[in-house]
Every structure is written in C-alpha cells, then in structure tokens.
Amino acid sequence: MSFSEDWLGLRAGFDTRARSRMLEGRLGSWTSQRVTRTGRPLSVVDLGAGSGNNYRHLHPRLPVEQAWTLVDADAALLTAAQRTAPTMAVQTIDLATDLEGALPAGTDLVTASALIDLVSATWLERLMARVDALGAALLVVLTYDGRTLWEPSEPFDDRVLELVNRHQRSDKGFGPALGPDAALALARLTGQRAVEETSDWIIDAGDMAMRRALVDGWASAALDIAPDESASINSWRSRSIDRRARLTVGHVDQLLIPPA
Numbered sequence: 050m051s052f053s054e055d056w057l058g059l060r061a062g063f064d065t066r067a068r069s070r071m072l073e074g075r076l077g078s079w080t081s082q083r084v085t086r087t088g089r090p091l092s093v094v095d096l097g098a099g100s101g102n103n104y105r106h107l108h109p110r111l112p113v114e115q116a117w118t119l120v121d122a123d124a125a126l127l128t129a130a131q132r133t134a135p136t137m138a139v140q141t142i143d144l145a146t147d148l149e150g151a152l153p154a155g156t157d158l159v160t161a162s163a164l165i166d167l168v169s170a171t172w173l174e175r176l177m178a179r180v181d182a183l184g185a186a187l188l189v190v191l192t193y194d195g196r197t198l199w200e201p202s203e204p205f206d207d208r209v210l211e212l213v214n215r216h217q218r219s220d221k222g223f224g225p226a227l228g229p230d231a232a233l234a235l236a237r238l239t240g241q242r243a244v245e246e247t248s249d250w251i252i253d254a255g256d257m258a259m260r261r262a263l264v265d266g267w268a269s270a271a272l273d274i275a276p277d278e279s280a281s282i283n284s285w286r287s288r289s290i291d292r293r294a295r296l297t298v299g300h301v302d303q304l305l306i307p308p309a
C-alpha cells in the first residue's frame with residue numbers, strides 16, 4: 050500500500066497536536082535511565098517511518114542522545130525523510146516479510162506511527178515477540194480506532210463510516226488487517242501492560258485541505274466495498290467536501306516499557 054509525501058505532510062500537524070504528551074513524558078523518564086545504564090545513545094527503530102513525521106516529532110522531545118534508523122518499504126519516502134536529517138540511517142525493507150531483520154540486537158526503542166492498523170494479528174504477534182526478546186520499549190502512536198464523529202452530522206455519515214471500517218480490515222500487504230481492532234489487539238498481547246491514551250485528530254471546519262483529503266479517501270474506500278451504492282456515496286462526497294463541520298477521528302497511542 051502506498052502513501053504520498055503530500056498526504057503525510059498534510060497530516061503531520063494534526064498528528065503532533067493529537068499525540069499523547071503523558072506517554073512521551075513516561076518514555077522520556079525511561080530513556081534517561083536506559084542511557085545512563087548503557088552509556089551509549091538510545092538506539093531507536095521507526096517502523097513504517099514514511100517521510101519521517103515520527104522522527105521529527107519525537108526526536109526533539111526525548112531528553113537523551115539518540116541514534117535513529119527509519120525503516121520503510123518506500124525508498125522515495127525515506128529519501129524525503131533524509132532531506133530533513135541527512136545523517137539519519139534509513140533502511141528499505143518490506144516489513145511484512147523481514148520484520149526481524151529491521152530490529153537488530155541492541156535496539157532500545159521500537160516505535161511506529163500510523164502503522165499497526167495496517168497489519169495482521171499474526172504480524173503484531175511477531176512484533177511483540179521481537180520487542181520482548183530485545184527487552185526494548187515500544188511506542189506505537191496514532192492507531193486508528195474506528196471512531197469518526199461529524200458535528201453536525203448527517204444521516205449517511207454512519208453508513209460511510211461502516212464501509213470505511215470494513216475497508217480498514219482488508220489486506221494492506223500484511224494479511225487481513227486489524228484496522229480498528231489494532232490497539233485492542235496490542236493491549237491484549239501485552240497482557241494489559243501497555244499504557245495508553247487517545248490521540249484523536251480534531252479537524253475544525255476551517256481545515257479545508259485535511260477535510261477534503263479525508264472525504265476523498267473515505268469515499269474511495271466506501272466505493273471499493275459497496276460499488277452498488279455509488280450514487281449515495283458520490284453524493285455524500287460532494288456534500289461533505291466543503292461541509293462546515295468539525296470532525297473528530299479516533300486514534301490511540303500506546304507505550305510499553307520493558308520490565309526493569
């Protein structure tokens with residue numbers, strides 16, 4: 050599945066406003082202890098890093114020296130990431146097949162932003178097994194959780210959301226995707242050891258570019274699932290693209306700190 054640099058750039062500001070500061074504070078305290086103990090920079094691997102949004106957000110907020118590796122299947126996005134940090138390490142890897150190769154011994158922190166709703170239950174189990182084997186921390190942010198609220202709403206919003214959430218569960222290259230169930234699946238896999246907080250996007254009536262991009266994406270996903278409803282879906286798209294409404298899109302951030 051491919052993601053455009055323009056889309057990732059558009060979402061960056063909404064991501065930064067949404068992300069859990071409580072989890073970042075907890076992670077920051079842990080990184081200080083870890084680096085004091087190891088005596089070397091914190092080794093961070095960002096899975097599905099894209100054009101580097103997660104790096105640009107988190108790197109300045111952690112209170113320790115860090116060595117990041119950005120991993121993605123899309124080499125062009127990684128090249129875009131390197132424009133903002135030319136010395137950063139990048140690796141072009143298909144994570145569906147070589148997850149373990151992306152997470153070498155010595156990794157202190159595994160992180161992923163807007164990734165785990167694309168993956169399968171089996172892949173998430175592999176990720177957790179590797180994180181546990183490494184004794185690393187895990188910070189997973191901006192996982193879509195199936196909630197979208199229009200204020201004011203209209204009757205067809207619920208049907209579009211239902212179709213979009215079905216589309217979210219289709220295969221994105223990792224097997225049947227967890228979609229809106231991803232954060233719950235991760236919480237279960239960690240034995241509820243993960244700390245979590247919602248990180249919802251708030252899209253105000255004036256945020257036209259973001260609303261247009263979302264409405265286009267949702268209409269296209271809904272049409273994939275229910276092509277026989279094209280008249281209603283296209284009409285909803287036309288009405289919604291410039292709708293003066295506030296949108297909330299539900300996400301979850303999760304942090305797992307390894308046992309001392």
Ligand SMILES: C[S@@+](CC[C@H](N)C(=O)[O-])C[C@H]1O[C@@H](n2cnc3c(N)ncnc32)[C@H](O)[C@@H]1O
Binds near residue numbers: 051057161163164222
């Ligand atoms: C929603 S984007 C998030 C990008 C970035 N983490 C961010 O927050 O802006 C998902 C990312 O996962 C990457 N991706 C999807 N499938 C992948 C795979 N099989 N292996 C590696 N990366 C993959 C995409 O190329 C894309 O950059």
